[in-house]
Amino acid sequence: MMMSRDNLSLLFPTADDAALHEAAIAPIEQRSVLVNGEMRDWIGPVKNVLSPVMVRGSNGGLTQMRIGSHPSGDVATAITALDAAVAAYDSGRGAWPTMRVSERILAMQRFLAGMCARRAEVTRLIMWEIGKTLADSEKEFDRTVDYVRQTIDAVRNLDNANSRFEIVEGVIALIRRTPLGVVLCMGPYNYPLNETFATLIPALIMGNCVVFKPPRHGVLLFEPLLEVFRAAFPPGVVNFAYGEGAEIVPTLLETGQINVLTLIGSSRVADHLKKLHPKTNRLRAILGLDAKNAAIVMPDADIALAAKECLLGALSFNGQRCTALKMLLVHRDVADSFISALQAELAQLKIGMPWAPDVTLTPLPSVEKVNQMSALLDDAVTKGARILNAGGGTAVGTLFYPAVVYPVGPSMRLFREEQFGPLIPMSNFEDVDLALDYVATSEHGQQVSLFARDPDVIGRMSDVLVNQVCRVNLNCQCQRGPDVFPFTGRKDAAEGTLSVTDALRSFSIRSMVAAKYTSPSREILNTIVEERHSNFVHTGFIL
Structure with missing residues (x-):
């Protein structure tokens, strides 16, 4: 419909x-x-x-x-x-x-x-x-x-x-x-x-x-x-x-x-x-901070899987995630088949109120947010891009129906600007270096998704991509979890690392109490520990 x-x-x-x-x-x-x-x-x-x-x-x-x-x-x-x-x-x-x-x-x-x-x-x-x-x-x-x-x-x-x-070297210390x-x-x-x-x-x-x-x-x-x-x-x-x-x-x-x-x-x-x-x-x-995570779809990719994961990555919570896929780079040889598969997946998504069963797409937080999406879409269309899906970009009140936009080029805001909403910009490439250059020249370096099957291609591209982003997702969408994994970014994407253990280090610093390893020092430290004189200097375990 x-x-x-x-x-x-x-x-x-x-x-x-x-x-x-x-x-x-x-x-x-x-x-x-x-x-x-x-x-x-x-x-x-x-x-x-x-x-x-x-x-x-x-x-x-x-x-x-x-x-x-x-x-x-x-x-x-x-x-x-x-x-x-x-x-x-x-x-x-x-x-x-x-x-x-x-x-x-x-x-x-x-x-x-x-x-x-x-x-x-x-x-x-x-x-x-x-x-x-x-x-x-x-x-x-x-x-x-x-x-x-x-x-x-x-x-x-x-x-x-x-x-x-x-x-160590005649010094006794307790570090916390x-x-x-x-x-x-x-x-x-x-x-x-x-x-x-x-x-x-x-x-x-x-x-x-x-x-x-x-x-x-x-x-x-x-x-x-x-x-x-x-x-x-x-x-x-x-x-x-x-x-x-x-x-x-x-x-x-x-x-x-x-x-x-x-x-x-x-x-x-x-x-x-x-x-x-x-x-x-x-x-x-x-x-x-900002992220403009890209998906790179190689010619040997499982197109059905790539389309499904890219759509999830682009539109989960209406694309309002820093880990969302915000630019799809698809090899020219499979662009048509990928577009068809993506459109078929998109047609299955239900839009409506957030309490309705099976709804995926919901209202945006404000009318201003809808206007931002419309402005980005209008800019791309004015400069030569097309809306590929029926009804894409239609907006009423706080509802904005997602738009697949293609081909998106460097002159368009959507090429580099983080949309943070239900817009799916797509471009194609023939030389893989163009896709790698897009990631390398980005101001942001959080994650990338790579869709391919050839182990040699995946291995060589991963060697390059890990030096530009902090997580390369193989044949799946970008994501934060599991929370024990490091979550951070290069360039202007982040500062510090958040995960269960990394965050504890981010919000603290190592301090120590140290003394020369002499009999008087050992006696003092033993007394502090045994008589519980300090909340820092102790050797108790939390069970």
Whole structure:
């Protein structure tokens, strides 16, 4: 069926739609802010939260559903949150940074138990706030729970491995990982829980204190967790800051009191923010930035498999993933067959509301996002590209039907610009060096997908590609998991490495207590250990 504006419009529910009422949630009017271990009443201005879901009126007009509100926040309240974190860290003397790892693990386990008890509330808020399907919202929650559990296991193993003295060249030392200070944590809207916790949880468990700014889309989903944070951690360890990022974040960095900046966003923003810190050498940055991951389809590829994986890679959560495939480079000899297979796969995808069964494509977060996709598509078409699939690029309200765009060339924005949405740009090549050059000349170097069967071709191309990106996916889409694998990027794609174990290292530094290996020193150290005078100098194991 040809996807038309009328067909898209009819996918939105009316106010009396039974499915809408069954999926609906009661509006959340958040009026509390977690700062310094207190749920402080907010009496200032608030910001309404509009869902990607729109309601169709009797005259056919569309209106975004209002699902609640939250504090607008401002610079002054953000500074209050920062002051609380700075006081809790207390130059490394605070209760949290000096606490034994075993005690921090207990606090994290309390948090995890409280979080799991709120699964239904959080997952439905993910669905309503960002338009992710209910099934995928539940997967995000469950994956995040697994990540927290794996982090607890990893920090236990790390601490146990460090619970012994080393004697080298007449020096005895005990080496452990210690916190860095105050962390400013900012998560993205596309995985507002999982990507946020991938930095927040390791930062906390390593003894840092945190100022957390929720993403623009995905604020209310943290409301059910505010009391869980408050009850699990000491005052000032977790503090929420609300407001426009362009206003509050520069001010926070300009204080010089932020020790670690975590951001999932654009390299342009990250470059600007890092320069605002008055002591740049004291600022550690853990960043997940732009990505324009390419798929390279060789002439011997399994075309059916390549088409299926490329479509999944390009359109999972409407293409709103940093690991999404955002440029398909297909060998000219198989371009026609690949296009046919891709179109057939795309025709099977169901578009609709996020609670509907078997839906894959859902509304985008805002009308502005739809307009961005339309502008990129118009630019490509104006410069000679064609929309290959019927109805591709049709947009109504917050719904945008995916478009396969071909051939996309260097003059078009889609050739290099990260679309972060349901557009599938495609180009062809005859000389494999052209495909390799595309990856090599990209400003980003996160991942690539390579579709081929010849072991010699795969081996030789992998040798080149691993020096341009940080993960080469053979005959499958780009992805982050499993979470124990390193997740990072070259060039402007990332700074620092996130995985269960790598993240613990990213948010800490190795410190030691050392002495000459003499009888007096041994006696002192033995007494410290045996009488438990220190939370750092000990040889206890966490079981």
